[in-house]
Amino acid sequence: MRIAVAGGTGRLGRHVVDVLNKMGHEAVPMSRATGVDVVTGEGLAPALTGVECIIDAATGPSPDKQQAAAFFTAAVSNMLRAGEQAGVRLAVVVSIVGVDKLTTSYGAAKRDQEQAWLAGPIPVRILRSDLFHEFVEPMMQWSRQDDVIYLPAARRQPVAARAVAETLADLATTDETRSMVEVAGPRVETVADLGAMLAARNGDPAKVEPLSDPGDPDSVLYESGQVLPGPDAVIAGPTFAEWLETDASRPAAGG
Numbered sequence: 001m002r003i004a005v006a007g008g009t010g011r012l013g014r015h016v017v018d019v020l021n022k023m024g025h026e027a028v029p030m031s032r033a034t035g036v037d038v039v040t041g042e043g044l045a046p047a048l049t050g051v052e053c054i055i056d057a058a059t060g061p062s063p064d065k066q067q068a069a070a071f072f073t074a075a076v077s078n079m080l081r082a083g084e085q086a087g088v089r090l091a092v093v094v095s096i097v098g099v100d101k102l103t104t105s106y107g108a109a110k111r112d113q114e115q116a117w118l119a120g121p122i123p124v125r126i127l128r129s130d131l132f133h134e135f136v137e138p139m140m141q142w143s144r145q146d147d148v149i150y151l152p153a154a155r156r157q158p159v160a161a162r163a164v165a166e167t168l169a170d171l172a173t174t175d176e177t178r179s180m181v182e183v184a185g186p187r188v189e190t191v192a193d194l195g196a197m198l199a200a201r202n203g204d205p206a207k208v209e210p211l212s213d214p215g216d217p218d219s220v221l222y223e224s225g226q227v228l229p230g231p232d233a234v235i236a237g238p239t240f241a242e243w244l245e246t247d248a249s250r251p252a253a254g255g
């Protein structure tokens with residue numbers, strides 16, 4: 001099957017492309033690096049020729065709620081229009097565990113992205129993932145102030161991007177009656193603890209400080225463990241600690 005992967009060069013998308021190709025499908029990565037801009041629509045029509053399914057793993061550069069919402073509004077509208085014209089039969093959309101509860105953060109823009117896909121003419125399956133193991137390192141870089149790294153006290157159930165990609169590929173290529181599936185790792189941990197583990201593994205002497213924001217409703221939900229996956233979630237290893245022992249956790253390995 002020919003399957004287009006929006007964001008197919010990203011942290012998650014590159015694994016999705018690799019998994020699909022290894023399964024014997026033909027993955028078409030769609031990103032600006034491959035000549036497709038989902039925000040302007042440039043390159044979308046030729047990329048979608050003969051495509052049966054779009055996997056949407058694209059996201060813009062900003063975690064800001066408004067900027068993310070603007071990205072998703074334009075991207076989903078363009079993919080729906082071009083996808084319908086190309087005869088695409090299914091869209092599989094990557095979202096975030098618990099987005100229906102979030103109001104102030106990037107997650108709220110993801111909830112609106114889900115709604116935009118669901119309102120369109122193409123049948124949709126949504127995969128809500130928990131935090132990727134691979135996302136801890138960039139969070140540490142953004143929040144570093146000299147030798148202190150401030151990370152959320154949020155409780156998450158982190159999962160390897162490779163495991164998310166495998167679940168996405170299954171959703172895109174097998175019969176599935178559920179329109180929404182969750183995927184998460186095996187353990188609940190705070191993001192600050194994950195950062196401390198990664199710093200220790202890297203021999204980084206920085207101190208990791210948990211950051212709490214009682215004034216932000218989404219932070220309160222995350223810290224109190226109200227944004228964790230439900231009992232029917234797909235639970236996929238490795239744990240973060242196990243993943244740190246693998247080559248995939250080393251940036252040079254492209255993980």
Ligand SMILES: NC(=O)c1ccc[n+]([C@@H]2O[C@H](COP(=O)([O-])OP(=O)(O)OC[C@H]3O[C@@H](n4cnc5c(N)ncnc54)[C@H](OP(=O)(O)O)[C@@H]3O)[C@@H](O)[C@H]2O)c1
Pocket residue numbers: 006007008009010011012013030031032033034036037038039040056057058059060061094095096097110129130131132133135
């Ligand atoms: N990171 C996490 O922990 C996490 C957890 C749960 C769910 N998710 C979701 O998973 C998805 C993928 O996240 P990620 O961390 O893999 O993101 P990422 O590494 O930032 O990758 C984003 C991808 O989108 C592409 N892109 C950006 N602007 C584009 C445009 N205008 N047109 C076409 N492609 C564009 C990028 O390629 P170019 O720059 O070449 O265009 C890249 O391939 C997102 O929807 C995110 O919300 C992430």
